[in-house]
Amino acid sequence: MLSARGVVAGYARGPAVLDGVDVSVPRGSVRGLAGPSGCGKSTLARVLALLQRPWSGTVELDGREIRGARYSVPREARTSVGIVFQQPRPAVDPRMTLCEIVSEPLRVRGVRQLRSGVEELAEVTGLDAELLGRMPHEVSDGQLQRACLARALAPRPRYLICDEMTGMLDASTTAALVRVVIDRVTEEGLGVLAISHDESLLRAWAGNDVIRW
Numbered sequence: 001m002l003s004a005r006g007v008v009a010g011y012a013r014g015p016a017v018l019d020g021v022d023v024s025v026p027r028g029s030v031r032g033l034a035g036p037s038g039c040g041k042s043t044l045a046r047v048l049a050l051l052q053r054p055w056s057g058t059v060e061l062d063g064r065e066i067r068g069a070r071y072s073v074p075r076e077a078r079t080s081v082g083i084v085f086q087q088p089r090p091a092v093d094p095r096m097t098l099c100e101i102v103s104e105p106l107r108v109r110g111v112r113q114l115r116s117g118v119e120e121l122a123e124v125t126g127l128d129a130e131l132l133g134r135m136p137h138e139v140s141d142g143q144l145q146r147a148c149l150a151r152a153l154a155p156r157p158r159y160l161i162c163d164e165m166t167g168m169l170d171a172s173t174t175a176a177l178v179r180v181v182i183d184r185v186t187e188e189g190l191g192v193l194a195i196s197h198d199e200s201l202l203r204a205w206a207g208n209d210v211i212r213w
Contacts, residue, residue: 001026002048002081002159002191007057009047016055017043023211025159028189030182032202035213041195045163048193049083062158079105082152086164088144092136098147099132105154121150126176142173149177153184159191160184167196178205 003024010017017040025031025048035041046052047059053069060066061077070078085091092101102118122129127146136144145165152160160181166174182205184190194205202210 001060001062002193003060004044004048004054005058005060007044007047007054007059009043009052009054009057011043018047018054020057023048023193025191025193027158027191028185029209030185030192030194030206032199032206032210033193033195033213034197034199034202034210036197039213041213042163045083045161045193045195048159049081049161050078051083079155080158081161082155082157082159083161083163084145084149084152084165086167088141088148088168089136091148092144094136097133097135098127098139098144101136101147102132102150102154105151117154118150121154122146124153125150125180142169145169145173146177149180156188157190159193162192162194164196165194166201174201181205 001024004021007018007021008016021044023033023044033041043052047054050059050066050069050073058065061080066073066077099118102121106117118132119129122132125146127143127150131139131143145168149165162181166177169177181192185192194202196202199210199212
């Protein structure tokens with residue numbers, strides 16, 4: 001279980017964006033979180049993905065309280081939670097090829113056969129292998145988002161936060177990426193928090209397990 005308990009969080013010189021939030025993400029299922037823009041969904045995503053430390057409250061990963069954020073968190077915990085953002089371009093280094101973007105977590109894990117690992121992830125996410133040598137500006141948003149999903153899945157996380165992951169994509173790419181994630185839920189027990197303002201889309205992900213803010 002990945003959970004936030006009584007989380008209060010925000011940004012410097014501003015009021016709290018989250019005020020006493022409780023959310024849990026169980027293994028082997030998809031939980032949806034629906035709410036309008038500006039209600040704090042993305043801040044919660046960052047807190048649960050261990051990218052932002054809450055002002056107060058706790059974040060627990062499989063019963064263990066996690067303190068800190070980013071590189072102050074042990075690598076084992078850090079790689080247990082993946083995240084895919086709505087906009088892929090700000091989420092990648094524009095100087096890296098798609099192959100380098102996807103392989104970065106594999107390199108951290110010490111995987112020796114990087115190319116085969118990247119090609120396997122590309123196949124899983126429907127990313128054409130011939131695109132792996134291209135730079136982000138040379139591919140579409142949908143192709144780049146496939147690479148971002150492949151990167152998020154590379155460390156074999158136990159939990160995945162999808163923060164409006166398909167918000168910029170067409171219907172066919174949306175359906176394909178949702179299918180990739182749901183297959184991981186079924187096959188590997190991945191726990192997913194799917195965040196969107198579109199409640200009907202979330203029901204395609206999570207059925208009736210949708211929290212409304």
